[in-house]
Every structure is written in C-alpha cells, then in structure tokens.
Amino acid sequence: MTLTRIPLPDRLRAAAERGGSDPVPPKDAATIVVVRDGDDGIEAYLMRRQTSMKFAAGFDVFPGGGLQADDHDADIPWVGPAADEWAARWRCDARLARALVVAAVRETFEETGVLLAGPDADSVLSDTGTPDLHQARNDLEEGRIGFGDFLTARGLVLRADLLGAWAHWITPAFEPRRYDTRFFVAALPTGQRVGTMSREADHARWAPLRGVLAAIDAGEAAMMPPTMATCREVARHTAASIVEASACRTFDTVVPRVVEIDGELFLETELGEAP
Secondary structure, three states: OEEEEEEOOHHHHHHHHHOOOOOOOOEEEEEEEEEEEEOOEEEEEEEEEOOOOOOOOOOEEOOEEEOOHHHHOOOOOEEOOOHHHHHHHHOOOHHHHHHHHHHHHHHHHHHHOOOOEEOOOOOOOOOOOOHHHHHHHHHHHOOOOOHHHHHHHOOOEEEHHHOEEEEEEEOOOOOOOOEEEEEEEEEOOOOOOOOOOOOOEEEEEEEEHHHHHHHHHOOOOOOOHHHHHHHHHHOOOOHHHHHHHHHOOOOOEEOOEEEEEOOEEEEEEEEOOOO
16 A cells, blocks of 8 residues: 655645534546657646635546436436446446546537547547537537537447546545546547647646656645546556556545544555555
C-alpha cells in the first residue's frame, strides 16, 4: 500500500474543521482520461476548472461530470462489453454501470468534442469538428436533445469497447459537494481532435504526464488526489495499450480522509499497488 498526504487546500479547510455533521450523499459521476502518445511519452487531456466553479475550482481535471436521467436510457445504441460486464468492474448494478459508460462518453463529447462512437462496431467517427456536431455539443450541454437521440439521428453507436475501467474515488465525507466517480481511460480516436473548450474550463491542454508529475514532485503544481494518482498510474503505459492494460487492473474504492499532523491538516489517501 502507498500512503500519500497533501496539505488540505484552503477552500476545504472550513468544511473540514466543522466536521461532525452527516455527510452529503455522493452523486454518481464519470470521467474519462483521454490519452494520446506524444514526443515526450503519453499525454492526457487536462482542463483547468474555472475559479468560479463550486467544485474543484482552479484545479486540473479530466473531462467528465455527473449522471443525467437520460443516461439510464436502455435504448441508447451500444456495441462492446455489455452492462453486466461493466457492473462487475464497477461493483454496482447493471443499470448504473450502463449509465456510467453513457455519461462518460456524453460528457467527454460535450466538453472536448471527442466522441467514442461510430457507424458500427468496427469503425469510429474520424471528424467531430463539423459545424453540425459543434451545434450538437451545445444542444446536449443545454439539454435540448438527449444523447441517445443524438446518436440515433446520425446512425451512430456508442463504442463501449474503446473504454477501460481504471479507478473509483469518492469525495471525502466532510465536503459539501460529493461525487462517487468512476474513472475510465480511452485513447484519442484516429483523426479526431479536441474542439472548442468547455465553458467550465478557463484553460485546457494536452499534457505530457512525465512533465506533469515532475512539476508536482517539485512543488510547482498541485492536483486533487484522484487526478494526481491517476496521472501517476496512467504514465506507466502508452495510449496504444491503455485500454488493454485497464482490463488487467484491480482497484479499490478510495475515499481520502483528513488527518491532523503537528497542528496542520492534510488529505490522506491509501492506495493499493495497481499494475
């Protein structure tokens, strides 16, 4: 097991010091670590959340978000591993597992323009930068259309085989906003490019994970524990092998906790050694 501690961010200090109240039930959420192979090794797409956001403000995150009601639609066109296979990976029921996959793909498309879908089980859309797909991103984000209707209207199917299950984190009990988040991984499909930046972000980039980790170790950058731990694990792989590598992983559900050491508060996380 690996034990890590980071100083508690100032924005969380008041809530942590209050403590004592009943924890807020966490909301189910899904995120995808979208990666590609670059000149300096594997790169991940990171977005810095607006400082005005109520959760993880100012921190680098992967694309993703909370589940919506229509993510549970059983009619969403789908190919790849069935919902019960995802349920076994996420240790939940099949209905929730299917919705997590849908939410991960939908949110990533809304926020980046990367779409893990294609006309059939053997192909993936190669150009997602067209004006009509840009408009579709806006319509999805504003709730004017559902993701299933969007796919069906264009003759597309969600490619669940292009994703892998990677990690499971739950926001600490003291936080006023809590998420039960499943982390997926996926390689950027050939021909696709990231589109316009999400309105939730003020900066976004393809980040070589080798450089990201060096900056963190040097104290020049900070990340929330789930993002930092995931970057360290993903950095051991390549984009070409990341989904295959995910199939071999075992992982626990991780809930960071607050500890006090010499009068200072820290977020403490205990992680098992994952391949």
